[in-house]
Amino acid sequence: MALxxxxxxxxxxxxxxxxxxxxLKNVGDKIEQDESILEVATDKVDTEIPSTHEGVLKxxxxxxxxxxxxxxxxxxxxxxxxxxxxxxxxxTTTTEQEEVPEEASSIEASMSTASAYxxxxxxxxxxxxxxxxLNIAKEENIxxxxxxxxxxxxxxxxxxxxxxxxxxxxxxxxxxxxATTETLTTTVGNGQENKEVKVEEVQPVQETTKQETxxxxxxxxxxxxxxTPAVSVSGEDEIIEMDRMRKMIAQRMVESVQMAPHVTxxxxxxxTNMVYWRRKYKEIMFEQEGETLxxxxxxxxxxxxxxxxxxxxxxxxxGDKIIRKxxxxxxxxxxxxxxxxxxxxIHDADQLNLVGITKKVNDIxxxxxxxxxxxxxxxxxxxTISNVGSFGNVLGTPIIMQPQVGILAVGAIRKKPAVIxxxxxxxxxxxxxxxxxxxYDHRIVDGALGGMFVRRVADYLEQFDVNRxxx
Numbered sequence: 466m467a468l469x470x471x472x473x474x475x476x477x478x479x480x481x482x483x484x485x486x487x488x489l490k491n492v493g494d495k496i497e498q499d500e501s502i503l504e505v506a507t508d509k510v511d512t513e514i515p516s517t518h519e520g521v522l523k524x525x526x527x528x529x530x531x532x533x534x535x536x537x538x539x540x541x542x543x544x545x546x547x548x549x550x551x552x553x554x555x556x557t558t559t560t561e562q563e564e565v566p567e568e569a570s571s572i573e574a575s576m577s578t579a580s581a582y583x584x585x586x587x588x589x590x591x592x593x594x595x596x597x598x599l600n601i602a603k604e605e606n607i608x609x610x611x612x613x614x615x616x617x618x619x620x621x622x623x624x625x626x627x628x629x630x631x632x633x634x635x636x637x638x639x640x641x642x643x644a645t646t647e648t649l650t651t652t653v654g655n656g657q658e659n660k661e662v663k664v665e666e667v668q669p670v671q672e673t674t675k676q677e678t679x680x681x682x683x684x685x686x687x688x689x690x691x692x693t694p695a696v697s698v699s700g701e702d703e704i705i706e707m708d709r710m711r712k713m714i715a716q717r718m719v720e721s722v723q724m725a726p727h728v729t730x731x732x733x734x735x736x737t738n739m740v741y742w743r744r745k746y747k748e749i750m751f752e753q754e755g756e757t758l759x760x761x762x763x764x765x766x767x768x769x770x771x772x773x774x775x776x777x778x779x780x781x782x783x784g785d786k787i788i789r790k791x792x793x794x795x796x797x798x799x800x801x802x803x804x805x806x807x808x809x810x811i812h813d814a815d816q817l818n819l820v821g822i823t824k825k826v827n828d829i830x831x832x833x834x835x836x837x838x839x840x841x842x843x844x845x846x847x848x849t850i851s852n853v854g855s856f857g858n859v860l861g862t863p864i865i866m867q868p869q870v871g872i873l874a875v876g877a878i879r880k881k882p883a884v885i886x887x888x889x890x891x892x893x894x895x896x897x898x899x900x901x902x903x904x905y906d907h908r909i910v911d912g913a914l915g916g917m918f919v920r921r922v923a924d925y926l927e928q929f930d931v932n933r934x935x936x
Contacts, residue, residue, distance in 0.1 A: 467520075467543065467544045467545045468523060468541050468542070468543055468544075469517070469518045469520070469541070469542050469543075469544055470538040470540070470541055470542075471502070471514075471516060471517060471518075471538065471539055471540040471541070471542060472535075472536050472537060472538050472539065473505070473514075473533045473534065473535050473536060473537050473538075473539055474514060474535070475535050475536075481534060481535050482507070482532055482533060482534050482535060483505040483506060483507045483532070483533055483535070484505065484506045484507075484530065484531070484532050484533075485503060485504075485505060485527050485528065485529050485530060485531045485532075485533060485539075486503075486504035486505060486506050486511065486529065486619075486623070487503065487504050487529050487619045487623060487625065488502065488503045488525060488529070489501055489502055489503055489504065489513070489625070489626060490502045490503070490522050491522065492522055492523070492524065492525060493521065493522065494521070494522050495520075495521055496516045496518075496519065496520060496521065496522055496542060497516070497519055498515075498516060498517070498518055498519040499515045499516065500515060500516050501513035501514065501515050501516075502514060502515065502516050502522070502540065503539070503540075506709060507840060511709075511710075511836060512836075512838075512839070512840065514539075516542065518542050518544050519544065520542040520543050520544035520545070521542065521543045522540060522541075522542055523540075523541040523542060523543040524540065524541040525539075525540050526538050526539055526540055526541065527539045527540075529619075584614040584615065584616070585613075585614045585615070585616055588610065588613035588614055589613050589614075589617070589622055590613070590705060592613070592617065592622060592623060592624070592708070592803075594612065594623075594624060594836070598612075598624050598625070598626065598628075598629050599835060599836065600835075601626070601629050601630065601633065602629060605633050605636075607629075607633070609802055612624070612629075615628060615629060615632050616628065708803070708805070710803070710805045711805055714805060714806060717866075717867070718864050720867065721864050721865050721866070721867045722864060724867060725782075725865055725867070725870070725906040725907070725908060726906070726907040726908060727862075727864065727865065727904050727905075727906070727907070728904070728905055728907045728910075728912065728915060729862045729902055729903065729904045729905075730902075730903045730905075730912065730915050730916045730919050731860065731900060731901065731902050731903075731919075732900070732901045732903075732916075732919045732920055732922075732923045733898055733899070733900050733901075733923075734898065734899050734900075734901060734922075734923035734926045734927055735883065735896050735897070735898055735927050736760075736878060736897050736898070736899050736926050736927065736929070737896045737897045738927070738928075738929045738930070738931040739760065739763055739897075739926060739929040740878065740897045741931050742929060742930075742931050742933060743758055743760065743763075746758060746935045749935060750820075750823065750935065753936075754820065754823075754824070756820075756823050756824055756827055757827060758823060759823075759826070759827075760875075760878070761797065761826050761850075761852060762819055762822040762823040762826050763819070763926070763929065764850055764852075764873075764875055764922075764926070765795050765797070765811065765814055765822050765826070765850060766814075766819055766822060766925075767922050767925035767926050768795060768814075768848065768850060768873060768922055769793050769795065769814045769815040770815075770921075770925050771918055771921040771922045771925060772793050772815070772847075772848060773793070773815065774918075774921055775914060775917065775918045775921065776789060777789060777909070777910065777914060778848065778870065778871050778905070778910065778914070778918050779793060779847045779848055780847075780870050780909060781847075781868035781869060781870060782868065782870065782906065782908055782909055783868075787909055790847040792812065792813055792845070792847065793813065793814050793815040793847060793848070794810050794811065794812045794813065794814065794845045794846050794847045794848075795810065795811050795814045795846065795847070795848050795849065795850060796808040796809065796810045796811075796846035796848070796849035796850070796866060796869075797809060797810075797811060797826065797829070797830070797849070797850055797852075798849065798850070798851040798852070798863075799829075799830050799833040799834065800855075801833065801834060801836075802834060807833050807838065807843070808843065808846065808849060808866060809829040809830075809832075809833050809838050809842045809843055810842060810843060810844065810845055810846040811825050811826065811829065812845060819935070820935065820936065829842060846866060846869060847869060848869055848871055848872070848873075849863075849865075849866045849869060849871075849872040849873070850872070850873050850874075850875065851863045851872060851873070851874045851875075852874075852875050853874045853875065853876055853877075853902075854875055854876045854877035854878065854899070855877075857877055858876055858877060859876045859877055859879070859900055860874075860876050860900050860902055861874035861876065861902050862874070862902055862904060863902065863904050864904065865904055865905070865906055869906075870905055870906035870908075870909055870910055871903065871904065871905040871906070871910060871915070871918070872903075872904050872905075873901060873902070873903050873904075873919065873922065874901070874902040874903075874904070875899060875900075875901055875902075876899055876900040876901070876902070877899070878897050878898070878899045879897070879898055879899070880895050880896070880897055880898075881895070881896060881897075881898045882894070882895060882896075883895075883896040883898065899926075901919050901922060901923055902919075903915055903916075903918060903919035903922075905918075
């Protein structure tokens with residue numbers, strides 16, 4: 466027997482601990498190398514932890530909700546063992562459960578499966594979904610609205626892999642995902658005997674003995690998840706409990722406002738050349754590179770150029786010291802399907818051409834929404850951009866991402882009549898205009914520097930060469 470300890474991996478430059486969200490495997494399960502075995506939350510991101518070895522999960526050393534330091538053991542894997550053919554099912558993993566009669570085990574398995582079938586009466590709000598669950602839902606054409614109705618047996622009513630698979634199986638066989646009193650089939654014990662049990666059979670009847678009634682009631686209690694509702698109603702108001710990420714965002718924003726005196730400068734820019742250039746090349750980009758060409762890479766390119774002109778913007782404050790960063794790492798705010806916000810970072814943005822920035826932007830935006838961002842990709846940002854225009858907003862006053870000293874919000878691009886200067890005099894024309902909002906830390910960035918920086922970004926956008934080649 467070769468036993469290997471799985472330890473809490475290092476998930477980022479400054480991440481020293483993680484909170485166990487839930488286990489994806491049970492003791493006795495066969496595990497492949499690099500297969501996800503548990504979900505962990507850090508102060509940066511929620512992620513799945515893969516196994517470093519192949520074998521059988523021998524022991525789980527930490528529980529859901531535990532905070533574990535990086536490097537501490539979390540599980541033990543037997544790399545020499547194979548799953549025994551006569552191993553008990555997941556329902557009978559403990560000594561007490563092994564003593565439960567076979568009939569009761571069958572009833573419990575049936576109830577556990579049936580509970581995953583019935584949809585929730587109200588959609589679950591603020592619930593975390595693992596990448597595995599989201600991938601299964603995507604493959605089975607289950608929308609986020611439908612997924613919110615799937616009951617979860619995990620912590621805080623989270624939907625586990627077993628929950629979504631049970632729901633998918635029942636949906637395929639019945640089409641409506643509702644569980645009533647149909648016959649359910651489950652395998653018990655060594656997998657050689659199948660029993661058919663109706664859901665309604667688990668309810669005690671008058672002819673049932675006192676011992677059987679007690680046993681079945683215990684099975685029902687085990688099979689029914691008990692958790693605090695995420696939403697409650699008081700009078701005419703709805704009270705919604707913040708999820709973990711929303712609490713983190715709230716704390717960070719309050720700290721930023723308390724720490725840094727915010728000042729915001731506004732500039733309106735004419736981005737007509739940029740709009741026309743994108744129209745010319747967006748189909749070419751998609752055909753040749755398979756990438757969608759948006760305005761965000763052009764904004765990031767202009768910001769990187771302006772930072773080189775005004776390097777103090779690329780700084781942080783440490784007490785009475787100013788730390789000016791050499792690398793230009795631009796964070797990009799991404800709205801998640803849950804309604805929360807995440808800011809992945811494009812490292813060394815000034816070293817990438819426009820095509821490279823486009824690929825990076827699309828990649829991290831997609832993986833951020835799929836909850837597949839790595840902790841390192843959320844760290845090291847030196848300046849941030851927020852696209853409030855994607856929601857139809859014209860202006861915004863963003864809050865600085867600490868410990869940075871500046872953040873730029875770009876509004877919606879709108880057609881407006883504008884005065885155009887020509888060698889023959891001024892004339893009126895229809896131009897594509899955008900507002901830029903630059904919030905900066907007044908401890909080290911005064912109005913002159915903050916205003917000149919956002920004006921320089923606008924200059925680069927306005928001077929975009931409409932004859933520029935894509936490659």
